[in-house]
Amino acid sequence: MAKPRIEVLDKEEVLEIHERSLNIISRVGVKIEHEEALKLLYSIGANVDFSKRIAKIPEYIVREALKRTPSCVRLYHRDGKQYIELYGWNTYFVVGSAAYYYMDLRNEVRRPLSKDLADVAKVTDYLPNTHLMSTALVPADISEVLADRWRMYVVMKNCSKPIDTGAFTMEGVPDAAKLMAAVVGEENISKKPFMIFAVCSSPPLKWSALTTQNLMDCARYGIPAHIIPMPQTGGTAPATLAGAIVQANTEFLAGLVIAQFTKPGAPIVYSGSPTVFDQRFATSCTGYIEVSLISAATSQLAKFYGIPSGCYTMVSDAKIVDTQSSLETAFGAMISVLAGINMAIGSGMLLEENCISLIKLAIDDDIAGSALRFAKGIHVDIETVAERVIEEIGPGGLFLKHRHTRDWWRKEHFIPRLFDKRTTDMWRKGGSKDLNTAAREYIEKILKEHTPEPLPPDIEKTLSEVIKGIAKKYGIEKLPEV
Amino acid sequence: MVNLNKEDLLNRLKEATINGDSDEVARLSKKVIELGIDPLEAVEKALVKGVIELGDKWISGEVFISDIIAAADAMKAGLSILKSEIIKRGKSIKYLGRIVIGTVEGDIHDIGKSIVAALLEASGFEVIDLGIDVPPQKFIEAIRQYNPDVIGMSALMTTTMLKQRETIEAIKQAGLRDRVKIVVGGAPTTEEWAGEIGADGWAPDAISAVELVKRLLNIV
CATH class of the missing domain: 1.10.1240.10 (Methionine synthase domain)
Structure with a gap:
């Protein structure tokens, strides 16, 4: 069965990008603002200039790191039973993470409260085609020193799905491990991880102290991490797509070496958030179609290395939820499934990855469902070619009444929740609502009627004690209600 | 068992x-x-x-x-x-009403008419489906035979919708027009068209068709 798939690089091109990256990582090197990581790299044979903090990593070390990397990453649901596998050509859709702004249901863009994050978690818990929640918002009603871990707590309480998160602090990952242990037990932090950490390199060719620390901590705990190079074509990366890809790949490989030599077998995903730096407005754009080309190339490189992939593909540069926001996201979704990107990240996101809208999230869920259906392709067998049925019904007959229709229609089609398929008259009688209005009402209904599976009371109590203990370190006694 | x-x-x-x-x-x-x-x-x-x-x-x-x-x-x-x-047992089934339905002569489109028929049945009406390509004479015979409350006529083509007018005229000439309500539908038809040809009602889709029939028969 032919599955619809795309490749944007041929085999030689993939190899060339890989080899150019190896040249750059060994000759130019990568700047790593982290003493311990530099020492580690030095100890394994890298050429390290400690004063400039630049490590030049020879090819054989990169090859060894690639060998140590698992080809499949499992992410569990909070209950430790269901899981998803980042592997092969599977695509899972992920809510965009760490937005500083929230577009509420009245379309007002404002700083979010913890309650808003809880709402995003509840809605995501319900949406059928959005598989991973994220610590989507940075709430304004909690001190910034605690915001990263507080988000995790809010989301763990209100959503049962795996969580894409990240730390803004050096102690972020160890504290997150405490929160995870409260839910699944210490022994399951690495065995049944329900969180994956985003760790970003800083283009060009740099790793910050914070993200290097987070990456090494994740490796030590066995918590999955996705490494996110963020090449900006014509800004912090070459304007040429191939050049941006080579640079991003080099940064990824540097991170991979650090992780795999911190702890062999660390679960790593090759992720990314490429952007186009628009020379007209000096903006960093996520919705350019070239971003999708880079994303697809990233996935190809990840497959070449045998490592799961991810990319910020469900994003848009639109300022409101409109045609542009849906079009850019739909391109991203289709390319994600066609390129076999395992984590298609960014559902619900607007404004240069800085705003989450629940209305966009609901629409993106229909987009994701449509793309996933397309990727499944056409199922051809004796039953589906339906020769027997066509013969039975004959010329001028009606398939509507046939058992085959009832058996297969539902199986063959993705039924969108929001895209309107009614008659014009039915639509008018329903109030002539546009997509945004339908999405808003859908969200309101979910928020009113859906209750995510609550944590067992004892676990909830322990979890709440853990977050209170973490808060106390900063002298924070009062936490928002969620 | x-x-x-x-x-x-x-x-x-x-x-x-x-x-x-x-x-x-x-x-x-x-x-x-x-x-x-x-x-x-x-x-x-x-x-x-x-x-x-x-x-x-x-x-x-x-x-x-x-x-x-x-x-x-x-x-x-x-x-x-x-x-x-x-x-x-000397009893009879109580329906909300009896409907005779069909696609007009020259038109072999089945799906819209069948959906309306099924929905009418699903709403508690007795439906006699004359099928497709139904000539005016067959509608007239059905009125005599079944004494329906409502006749429903479907046409899916601009060429065959003219048959709706012809059928109504034939029913009039047979002296049966005041015995039944007549409703029409189908993609090319409009409310204006229904008025022009002297039908009692028009509906744009199957759900509206059921509402229309209920309204004509004063069923709340």
């Missing part, structure tokens, strides 16, 4: 109707007669109720139109078995 009581049997009959399982409905309907259960009760509480429940579910988006059509067919399979028994 041996210890099946009436309530169980009617529940199973309703379930089989909802599942659109004509064979099972026929089998259980025979059982109804065998066990001496009131066939009218079986029709009203199991067959009709099952289809009506499904119709409500379609409107709320829970089931598909093909499910309704299958259920309506299953209901008919049961009716054909129970009807004679009902008549034997």
